[in-house]
Amino acid sequence: MADSTTPYTAIDHDIFATVQEQIERDAQVKEEIRDNLKSLDKQSKQINSMLSRVHSVPPSEVPHLVAKTKPYFENARKELHGLIETVKAYPYYKYNGLWSRDLQNLTFLVLLETWLERMYTTDTPQPGNALLTIEEVGERFEVPVNLQTEDKFHITIEEYLHAVISLVEELSRLMTNAVTQRDFKRPQLISTFVKDIHSSFQVLNLKNDSLRRRSDGLKYNVKKVEDIYYDLVVRNLIASEAPTEEHVGIKKEEDVENKMDKD
Amino acid sequence: MESGELHHKRPRQQQHHGSARPKPGPHDAARDAELLASNNPFMPMFLRFRGELDEHHDRRERVIKASRDITALSKKMIFSLQRARKIGAPLPQQLLKEVTSRHAEINRQLSGIAPDLHELNAHRYQRNISGGLQELMEALAFQHYILTGTLLSYTGAQKLIPDGIELTVSDYILGIFDFVGEAMRFGITLIALNGAGGDGGGGDAGKILLDLRRLREEFEALDTTAGAGVLGKEVEKKMTVMKQCVEKVENAVYGVIVRGSEKPKGWVPDLDSQPLQMHSEDD
Numbered sequence: 001m002a003d004s005t006t007p008y009t010a011i012d013h014d015i016f017a018t019v020q021e022q023i024e025r026d027a028q029v030k031e032e033i034r035d036n037l038k039s040l041d042k043q044s045k046q047i048n049s050m051l052s053r054v055h056s057v058p059p060s061e062v063p064h065l066v067a068k069t070k071p072y073f074e075n076a077r078k079e080l081h082g083l084i085e086t087v088k089a090y091p092y093y094k095y096n097g098l099w100s101r102d103l104q105n106l107t108f109l110v111l112l113e114t115w116l117e118r119m120y121t122t123d124t125p126q127p128g129n130a131l132l133t134i135e136e137v138g139e140r141f142e143v144p145v146n147l148q149t150e151d152k153f154h155i156t157i158e159e160y161l162h163a164v165i166s167l168v169e170e171l172s173r174l175m176t177n178a179v180t181q182r183d184f185k186r187p188q189l190i191s192t193f194v195k196d197i198h199s200s201f202q203v204l205n206l207k208n209d210s211l212r213r214r215s216d217g218l219k220y221n222v223k224k225v226e227d228i229y230y231d232l233v234v235r236n237l238i239a240s241e242a243p244t245e246e247h248v249g250i251k252k253e254e255d256v257e258n259k260m261d262k263d
Numbered sequence: 264m265e266s267g268e269l270h271h272k273r274p275r276q277q278q279h280h281g282s283a284r285p286k287p288g289p290h291d292a293a294r295d296a297e298l299l300a301s302n303n304p305f306m307p308m309f310l311r312f313r314g315e316l317d318e319h320h321d322r323r324e325r326v327i328k329a330s331r332d333i334t335a336l337s338k339k340m341i342f343s344l345q346r347a348r349k350i351g352a353p354l355p356q357q358l359l360k361e362v363t364s365r366h367a368e369i370n371r372q373l374s375g376i377a378p379d380l381h382e383l384n385a386h387r388y389q390r391n392i393s394g395g396l397q398e399l400m401e402a403l404a405f406q407h408y409i410l411t412g413t414l415l416s417y418t419g420a421q422k423l424i425p426d427g428i429e430l431t432v433s434d435y436i437l438g439i440f441d442f443v444g445e446a447m448r449f450g451i452t453l454i455a456l457n458g459a460g461g462d463g464g465g466g467d468a469g470k471i472l473l474d475l476r477r478l479r480e481e482f483e484a485l486d487t488t489a490g491a492g493v494l495g496k497e498v499e500k501k502m503t504v505m506k507q508c509v510e511k512v513e514n515a516v517y518g519v520i521v522r523g524s525e526k527p528k529g530w531v532p533d534l535d536s537q538p539l540q541m542h543s544e545d546d
Contacts, residue, residue, distance in 0.1 A: 010470070011477040015416045020485060022417075022432040027489030093386035128304035146315070151383045157312050200309040203298060207320050 029090065033098050036083040040102055043076040047109045054116055055177040059186065062120040066113055073113070076106055077141050084143070084153045092151050100159055107155060107163035110140055112170055119189050127192050131167075134160045158211055161204075165214045168197050172221040175228050184238045191229045198222045322379040326388040329376045333369050333395030337402040340365045341445055344405050348453070350467045351412040362406060369399060370425050377427035385429060393434055399424070400438020405445045412470065414439070414478070433494045436485075440501035443478060446471055447508035454515045472516050475509045 047069050054062055080103075087095055114132045119125045137155060138145035144154040171190045178186040198218045206212035232238045298306050343361040347354055354362065380388060400415075403423050407415035415423075417435050424430055450471035457466065482505055488495040 010412055010474045011414050011481060012416065013481065015414060016481045016485060018417055019432055019436050023485075023487055023494065024489055026432075026492070030492070091385045092383060093389070096386075131305055133308055147383055148315075149382045151385060157315060161312070196303045196305055199301075199303055200305045203306070203309050204313050205317055205320070207323075 029086075029095065030098065032086050033083065033095055036079065036086050037099055037102050040076060040079040040083060040099075040106070043072050043079055044102065044105050044109060047072045047076065047113070048105075051109065051112055051116070055174060058181055059120060059178070059183045062116055066117045066120075069113055073110065073140070076109075080106070080141055080143065088153060092153060096156075100156075103155060104159045104162040104166070106141075107137055107160055108166040108170075110137055111163050111167045115167065115171070115193075119186065125189060127189060127196075130189070130193050131164070131197075137163075161201075161211055162214065164197060165211075165218065168194050168218060168221050172224050175225050179228060179232065184232060187225075187228060187232060188238060191225050194218075194221055194225045322384065323388055323391055326376050326379055326391045329372045330392045330395030332372050334398040336365045336369045336372075337395070337398040340369075340402040341405055344402070344409055345445070345449060345452070347409050347449075348456070350409055350470060353410070366402075366406075373428045374425045377425060380429070381427055389431065392428075393431075396424075396428075396430060396434040397438045397441065400430075400435055401441040401445060404439055404442040405449075408442070408446060408474075409449070414474075433492075433497070436487075436494075437497055437501065439478075440482070440498070440505050443475060443505045443508045446475060447512050450475070450512045451515050454519055468512075468516060468519075472512050475512055479506065479509045 050065060050069050050072070053065055057065060083099060087099075111132055114136075115130050118129050132140070134145045134155065134157065137160065141155075144150075144152065145160070146157055147154040171194060175187050175190045178184075178190070198221070201215045201218055204215070206215055229238075295310060298310065340362050343358050343365070344354075347358055353359070376392070380392070400420060403420060404415040407413070407419070417430075417432060420435055420438075421430050450468050453466075453468045453471070457468070482502065485498070487498040
């Protein structure tokens with residue numbers, strides 16, 4: 001290092017040239033990724049806007065709505081593979097932060113689409129079938145999921161869980177709007193679903209990150225869904241299948257929680 | 264920041280859902296069986312996620328802890344190195360011993376977390392180890408400068424850390440920014456002890472002055488805004504501090520030339536600089 005063949009070697013200019021070069025190469029990769037994400041986002045926006053109509057159309061039209069999104073999902077899948085092509089040469093987590101939100105959003109859309117498809121089309125929807133597993137999401141987009149060691153593109157648990165929370169939030173909104181449509185079947189499905197997801201999240205030991213903060217908010221969705229369900233039962237708009245006592249019990253617990261929050 | 268995240272808020276949540284949320288640590292098999300037997304169809308998947316997320320958090324905490332330890336050890340290395348008095352010469356025996364043992368401990372820490380930072384996880388905990396690596400870069404660059412009188416290069420720095428630990432250009436360059444502060448302190452100490460080398464800046468203090476000016480020029484030419492990453496913002500903050508450091512050395516050398524050293528050793532007034540000296544005392 002300490003050669004003195006050239007007059008001023010103490011601060012070697014090449015050191016900075018190398019650093020500059022690396023910064024620029026890095027910036028170029030990020031630029032390419034952002035271009036990919038712009039195209040992907042365009043498709044996601046389309047799908048999002050189409051699926052949003054579920055809040056305003058009668059239940060009978062929902063299957064039709066869902067069918068219309070299929071080509072856009074296919075486009076999104078292609079765009080996603082364009083992104084994978086761009087980033088496959090680099091360590092997965094090096095640039096993961098750039099697309100993680102977009103991937104969460106796309107995953108949410110496919111979860112919502114499937115929920116609507118499975119809970120609206122058949123006469124006897126299976127609540128156990130309502131949520132696509134992370135593996136099924138991967139199959140839909142032909143992307144690996146939850147890899148443990150191999151360093152390549154995949155959908156992570158965290159991204160999937162964020163999408164599940166978004167789904168709960170969206171369904172809580174649908175709870176209200178379904179009732180407005182005089183649809184009393186979906187509220188029962190949503191109610192079961194939201195409660196099951198909420199208690200599933202309880203088993204995770206989440207640290208204080210964005211996932212933790214969002215999952216803490218799930219209890220408000222449960223409360224909203226419970227309140228609507230209660231309104232429907234009280235007015236005999238739906239038959240209460242579960243014993244009313246249990247239902248009231250859950251409501252009390254929620255109230256306690258709210259009081260504690262205010263403390 | 265990260266440290267706060269780890270412990271914050273947990274008890275409150277457990278109060279809420281005391282029965283539903285298992286405490287972290289070894290999982291209760293009976294309780295799990297109960298959960299699986301409930302008619303919640305999503306429970307098996309979430310229980311599987313739980314184990315994997317726990318592993319992730321454990322890895323992350325190990326990396327954060329190592330990063331903190333490495334930061335502390337690097338600072339100690341720097342304290343020791345500040346006691347050196349010459350550039351381009353081997354360290355005195357006692358200093359060498361201190362510095363070497365600390366560097367060895369840092370390498371042991373890094374090798375310890377290497378398994379948490381490989382394959383898929385290569386960049387996953389980058390943010391968590393970054394602080395330690397930057398501080399280490401500062402220490403290693405400082406040591407390299409004292410021993411050789413030259414700036415440690417990126418490739419040179421990579422060779423100084425154990426295999427399996429990746430050094431990003433960002434961590435390297437941010438460490439070099441901080442190194443300027445150490446070189447400044449080193450230079451000021453030399454000036455306080457010896458004056459500016461007795462010949463108006465030709466000695467080690469003079470060398471530091473020249474090198475820091477050159478460094479400043481290089482830093483100023485560097486464009487770190489490309490890619491709109493974190494680096495650009497970090498560099499912006501460090502740039503101001505770096506400039507102040509260079510100016511402090513410039514002022515110190517100026518002060519010595521004008522006023523002579525604060526602790527003159529057989530200092531004889533220089534007739535040539537007398538008018539300047541009077542001028543400065545007018546302030």
